Amino acid sequence: MTSDGNGAGQEAIRFEGVSKHFGDTAAVDDLNLVVNRGEFFSLLGPSGCGKTTTLRMVAGFEQPTAGSVHLDGEPVEGVPPYRRNVNTVFQSYALFEHLDIEGNVAFGLKRSKVPSDEIKTRVAEALELVQLTGRESSKPAQLSGGQMQRVALARALVNKPSVLLLDEPLGALDLKLRKQMQVELKEIQREVGITFLYVTHDQEEALAMSDRIAVMDAGVVQQCGPPEEIYETPHKTFVAGFIGVSNLLPATVDGKGIKLAGGETCKANLPDDVSAGDAVHCSVRPEKIFLGSQVDKDMIALEGTIVERIYLGTTTQVIVDLGDDQRVISLEQNTDRSRADDRWEIGQKIKLGWYPEHALVLH
Amino acid sequence: MSENRFAHLMLLPAGLWLLLLFAVPLFILLLVSLGATDPAYQAVYGWNPGNFADVFDPLFAPVLLRSVLFALATVALCLLIGYPVAYYIARFGGRWKTLLIAVVVLPFLVNYLVRTYAWVAILSDEGLVNGIIGGKLGISESGIQFVNTPYAVIGGLVYGYLAFMILPLYAALDRMDPSLIEAGKDLYGSRWQTFWNVTWPAAFQGVAAGCVLVFLPSVGDFVAAQLLGGPDTYMVGNLIQQQFLENQNWPFGAALTAVMMLFLLIWMSIYLRSAARSSQQEAM
Amino acid sequence: MSTVAEPRAGRVSLPKARQGRRRPRDFDKPRFLRAFFWLFMIFTFAPLAIVALFSFNSTPSLQDFNGFSLQWYDEFLSNATLRQSLTASIEIGLVTMVVGTFLGTTLAFALVRARSRIARSSNLLMLFPLVTPEIVAGVAALLLFAQIGMELSLATIMIAEITFSISFVTVIVRARLSALNREVEEAALDLGATRIETLRLIVLPALWPAILASGLLIFALSFDDFVIAFFTTGESPTPLAVQIYSSIRFGVRPTINAIGTSMLLISFLILAVAVLLPRILGRKDEQNVLMGGDTV
Numbered sequence: 038m039t040s041d042g043n044g045a046g047q048e049a050i051r052f053e054g055v056s057k058h059f060g061d062t063a064a065v066d067d068l069n070l071v072v073n074r075g076e077f078f079s080l081l082g083p084s085g086c087g088k089t090t091t092l093r094m095v096a097g098f099e100q101p102t103a104g105s106v107h108l109d110g111e112p113v114e115g116v117p118p119y120r121r122n123v124n125t126v127f128q129s130y131a132l133f134e135h136l137d138i139e140g141n142v143a144f145g146l147k148r149s150k151v152p153s154d155e156i157k158t159r160v161a162e163a164l165e166l167v168q169l170t171g172r173e174s175s176k177p178a179q180l181s182g183g184q185m186q187r188v189a190l191a192r193a194l195v196n197k198p199s200v201l202l203l204d205e206p207l208g209a210l211d212l213k214l215r216k217q218m219q220v221e222l223k224e225i226q227r228e229v230g231i232t233f234l235y236v237t238h239d240q241e242e243a244l245a246m247s248d249r250i251a252v253m254d255a256g257v258v259q260q261c262g263p264p265e266e267i268y269e270t271p272h273k274t275f276v277a278g279f280i281g282v283s284n285l286l287p288a289t290v291d292g293k294g295i296k297l298a299g300g301e302t303c304k305a306n307l308p309d310d311v312s313a314g315d316a317v318h319c320s321v322r323p324e325k326i327f328l329g330s331q332v333d334k335d336m337i338a339l340e341g342t343i344v345e346r347i348y349l350g351t352t353t354q355v356i357v358d359l360g361d362d363q364r365v366i367s368l369e370q371n372t373d374r375s376r377a378d379d380r381w382e383i384g385q386k387i388k389l390g391w392y393p394e395h396a397l398v399l400h
Numbered sequence: 401m402s403e404n405r406f407a408h409l410m411l412l413p414a415g416l417w418l419l420l421l422f423a424v425p426l427f428i429l430l431l432v433s434l435g436a437t438d439p440a441y442q443a444v445y446g447w448n449p450g451n452f453a454d455v456f457d458p459l460f461a462p463v464l465l466r467s468v469l470f471a472l473a474t475v476a477l478c479l480l481i482g483y484p485v486a487y488y489i490a491r492f493g494g495r496w497k498t499l500l501i502a503v504v505v506l507p508f509l510v511n512y513l514v515r516t517y518a519w520v521a522i523l524s525d526e527g528l529v530n531g532i533i534g535g536k537l538g539i540s541e542s543g544i545q546f547v548n549t550p551y552a553v554i555g556g557l558v559y560g561y562l563a564f565m566i567l568p569l570y571a572a573l574d575r576m577d578p579s580l581i582e583a584g585k586d587l588y589g590s591r592w593q594t595f596w597n598v599t600w601p602a603a604f605q606g607v608a609a610g611c612v613l614v615f616l617p618s619v620g621d622f623v624a625a626q627l628l629g630g631p632d633t634y635m636v637g638n639l640i641q642q643q644f645l646e647n648q649n650w651p652f653g654a655a656l657t658a659v660m661m662l663f664l665l666i667w668m669s670i671y672l673r674s675a676a677r678s679s680q681q682e683a684m
Numbered sequence: 685m686s687t688v689a690e691p692r693a694g695r696v697s698l699p700k701a702r703q704g705r706r707r708p709r710d711f712d713k714p715r716f717l718r719a720f721f722w723l724f725m726i727f728t729f730a731p732l733a734i735v736a737l738f739s740f741n742s743t744p745s746l747q748d749f750n751g752f753s754l755q756w757y758d759e760f761l762s763n764a765t766l767r768q769s770l771t772a773s774i775e776i777g778l779v780t781m782v783v784g785t786f787l788g789t790t791l792a793f794a795l796v797r798a799r800s801r802i803a804r805s806s807n808l809l810m811l812f813p814l815v816t817p818e819i820v821a822g823v824a825a826l827l828l829f830a831q832i833g834m835e836l837s838l839a840t841i842m843i844a845e846i847t848f849s850i851s852f853v854t855v856i857v858r859a860r861l862s863a864l865n866r867e868v869e870e871a872a873l874d875l876g877a878t879r880i881e882t883l884r885l886i887v888l889p890a891l892w893p894a895i896l897a898s899g900l901l902i903f904a905l906s907f908d909d910f911v912i913a914f915f916t917t918g919e920s921p922t923p924l925a926v927q928i929y930s931s932i933r934f935g936v937r938p939t940i941n942a943i944g945t946s947m948l949l950i951s952f953l954i955l956a957v958a959v960l961l962p963r964i965l966g967r968k969d970e971q972n973v974l975m976g977g978d979t980v
Contacts (some may be wrong), residue, residue, distance in 0.1 A: 096870075096874060097873075097874075098870055107753070116872040117878075118870070118874050119873050119874070119875075119876045119877055119878055123874075124874055124875065125870070127867045127870070127871060127872065127875045128867075129865060129867050131865060131867035131868045131870065131871040132868075132871075132873075132949075133868065133872070133886060134890070135889045135890065144872070144875050144877075145876050146873035148875060148876030148877050148881070149876055163723075192871075192875070193874075193875075196875065196876075402802075403797060403879070404797070404798060404799060406797075406879050407793065407794050407796075407797035407798035407803075408758045408794065408798045408800070408802070408803070408942075409794075410790045410793045410794035410797075410798075411789070411790075411791065411794035411795075411798060411802065411803065412802055413786070413787050413791070414788065414790055414810075414850050414854070415788050415791065415794075415809070417787055417846070417847065417850065418809050418810065418813070418847065419809065421811070421828065421843060421847045422813055422824075422847050423809065423812075424828065425824035425825055425827055425828035426820075426824050428824070428827045428828055428831055429820075429823065429827055430823045432827055437844075443830075444743055481724065484717055484720045484721070484724075485720070485724050486716060486720045487717065488717040488718065488720070491714075491715050492717065492718070497762075503725075503726070504724075504725070506952075506955075507728045507729055507732055509951050509952075510732060510908075510947070510948050510951055511906070511908040511910070511912050511925060511928075511944070511947045511948070511951065511954060512908070512910060513698040513908075513925045513928050513929055513932075514732075514735070514928065514944040514948060515731070515732070516946055517735070517928060517936075517940060517944055518730055518732055518734065518735045518937060518944070520732035520932060521731075521735060521738070521746050521936050521940075521941065522731055522734060523735070524746075524936055526746055526747065526935075526936060527746055527747070527936065528734060528738075528746060528747055530747070531746070531747025531748065532747070559731075561726075562728075577935050582690075589918075599804070600762060614979055616815070616817060617817055617818070619817070620817035620818070620819040620820065621819075622819065622911075623910065623911070623929070626843075626929075626933075627749070627929075627932055627933075637819050640823065641819075641914075643827060644823065644915065650827070650830075653823065654823065654827065655821055656873060657819065657824075658973035660817070660819075660820070661820050664817060668815055681955075
């Protein structure tokens with residue numbers, strides 16, 4: 038399931054059979070993963086999937102109950118956080134309230150006994166990187182959320198760690214600021230070239246920023262790969278459902294294709310490990326579904342009734358009922374000047390379809 | 401070192417101290433309560449459960465009873481006096497609320513002994529009140545005997561522990577939603593009805609806490625009875641003090657202490673259980 | 685409010701119930717409560733004021749005030765025994781404050797951070813002194829010292845007072861400690877600080893107001909304490925509270941007024957320090973914050 042990068046010398050982090058149990062529950066279960074040097078790698082999943090626990094094991098705040106974690110090729114069993122060459126950016130920023138910004142950013146350097154003139158230059162560089170030059174003597178209480186996050190980032194990066202760990206750092210920011218910071222973070226990572234291990238539950242965020250994503254659920258990696266691969270070719274129903282919106286139509290394997298619940302058969306690419314009669318899901322992304330007159334003869338076509346249309350500004354969602362409790366969501370860009378209400382009516386019978394290559398059979 | 405181990409290390413200094421200097425002495429107390437005195441008036445260990453029977457001897461039982469009665473009277477008076485005060489500040493204090501409650505509590509920060517002495521100075525035969533009555537107003541030549549009465553002792557107890565009633569009452573009343581009273585006014589019409597049906601139940605936790613906080617130390621108090629009362633108003637605290645510092649009958653003193661402690665523990669656990677139950681109900 | 689026999693055009697008839705309602709609502713005029721409150725204030729402050737007043741009396745009377753004089757304070761402070769008592773009380777307060785704060789703070793830290801059955805039992809052990817009546821505490825301490833053959837003295841008082849102060853400190857410091865953001869400490873560890881350094885540089889600075897407040901509290905409590913000191917005191921010197929008690933047994937005297945008023949002043953002084961000190965030190969922080977730049 039892992040999609041490796043280059044050879045072992047390029048490995049920033051390696052997880053070998055790592056498990057973490059709290060009592061009887063396994064927060065992380067037999068994790069095998071490699072994060073390459075210079076990568077922007079994201080751990081993506083819902084709350085409780087084990088992504089934060091995994092991060093904390095890299096940082097040294099948790100010890101694995103089985104398996105081993107390797108940093109830069111060396112196992113870090115029993116090594117405390119203050120002796121690991123990694124730094125963390127926390128969701129709550131965790132700035133030191135009683136120190137000013139300079140004190141915060143310089144903290145790690147002082148602990149490493151870096152000479153004071155070097156500290157001054159490096160702090161200045163770090164603040165410039167996050168665009169906070171001139172705020173050295175401010176206190177955290179005076180800063181806005183976004184500024185505090187930048188200080189947290191500078192405070193971690195100034196130590197030039199081999200890996201930067203980010204634990205949902207943008208979670209507390211409002212939408213606009215979050216999108217802006219996503220871009221900035223990506224740029225900073227490119228500029229400094231440090232490996233980023235990023236934890237988030239926001240799949241859009243992960244898709245936007247990452248070189249590779251590991252989707253986790255219940256302590257297990259469901260799929261790992263570049264964003265396009267995760268989105269376009271999910272290997273599991275969970276991944277298809279978690280990343281973006283997906284229509285998941287229950288079906289059974291029928292010869293070379295699948296039979297949908299309503300009885301229609303359609304061609305589909307079947308994965309290798311299914312046989313006739315198996316219960317599967319047919320996954321189609323809403324934007325790959327066409328309605329009405331746009332359905333052409335090469336598509337797999339179905340009939341249904343429109344039950345809802347939702348206007349979202351840039352797009353319109355149309356929900357179609359296919360009968361047998363199946364509902365399909367279709368997404369259209371509003372390139373037309375006319376509004377959605379003009380084109381689709383609730384209760385209207387409609388034809389919908391998709392190209393066979395856009396459908397994935399998952400189980 | 402892991403954090404958990406470090407934290408456990410921190411447990412040692414105070415943990416050992418409390419174990420050796422608090423838990424062990426209580427254990428010794430129990431042992432001594434079963435002991436006896438030898439002819440040289442030294443306490444020796446032994447098995448004399450009779451000490452506990454002695455506690456309830458007709459000679460001493462009145463003292464125990466009196467302690468409980470005095471304590472109950474103190475609780476009742478503290479409630480009667482403290483409730484209106486706490487109510488007034490909580491409901492009508494406005495933005496001066498915190499200042500008012502602080503000022504109200506201020507006198508009670510003064511040394512308990514000094515406070516009791518204040519009343520002794522005022523109520524004693526050479527004190528201010530008798531001075532006014534006897535001298536200035538010429539009502540009574542010999543003065544009125546205030547001290548050495550149960551009333552003085554109870555008064556002293558009230559003055560000693562009133563703050564323990566006012567503070568929890570205030571906390572409970574302050575936390576109460578004032579719109580409940582508004583609703584009550586509409587529903588019941590009369591002040592008394594509203595109070596009894598709305599305010600009292602809502603703030604009851606504060607009443608319970610205050611009663612316990614006043615009752616517990618009052619039962620064991622001996623300062624008030626000693627300074628404002630006399631042998632006729634002795635409480636169990638005086639009795640205990642006597643055994644240790646005058647009669648040298650330590651085993652009996654220890655037995656008295658143990659019985660008193662047990663008595664209070666029973667009430668404490670009743671209170672804690674009901675408080676836990678009611679906070680569960682609140683949560684629901 | 686008119687009684688409406690028949691509704692006039694355009695007017696709504698009022699239901700009978702409303703008509704009977706009292707006019708300005710008596711609820712909102714707490715005349716009785718207000719009077720009671722002020723009466724209460726007089727009755728609680730008056731005794732202390734009277735004690736203070738007569739401590740400055742020029743005659744030994746507690747009934748007639750005959751002029752201002754400091755003679756009783758003079759008598760108080762020139763009496764060697766009383767002076768020793770005063771210093772003894774202060775010593776007890778200081779030692780209890782220092783040792784009790786240390787023990788209570790470490791215990792608070794352990795109770796918040798340690799997870800185990802031992803930690804939970806320790807919590808129970810810590811709570812017990814808070815619910816133990818002082819007389820029981822005093823008696824138990826006395827028995828302990830007798831058992832180990834330790835002679836009663838100031839040291840025995842201090843030991844007993846410390847035992848009972850620990851819980852106060854623990855409860856106060858624990859409340860503050862559990863409110864601290866754990867991630868801040870993790871950040872310190874993450875950036876290279878060892879556990880000791882994190883404690884020193886991050887936790888203690890955040891904790892000191894609680895530590896200071898609880899320290900002052902147990903100073904006041906042990907300085908003023910009577911019952912425990914009474915059972916554990918040696919022959920001489922005895923703390924001031926015990927001294928007052930012995931003196932009162934012999935009858936009231938204005939000297940006692942002087943002692944009492946002095947103790948009163950010391951109590952208020954401690955309170956003032958406890959309230960003002962955080963504000964003064966906090967204001968220094970505010971100054972830096974204000975001059976540091978504009979808030980964005």
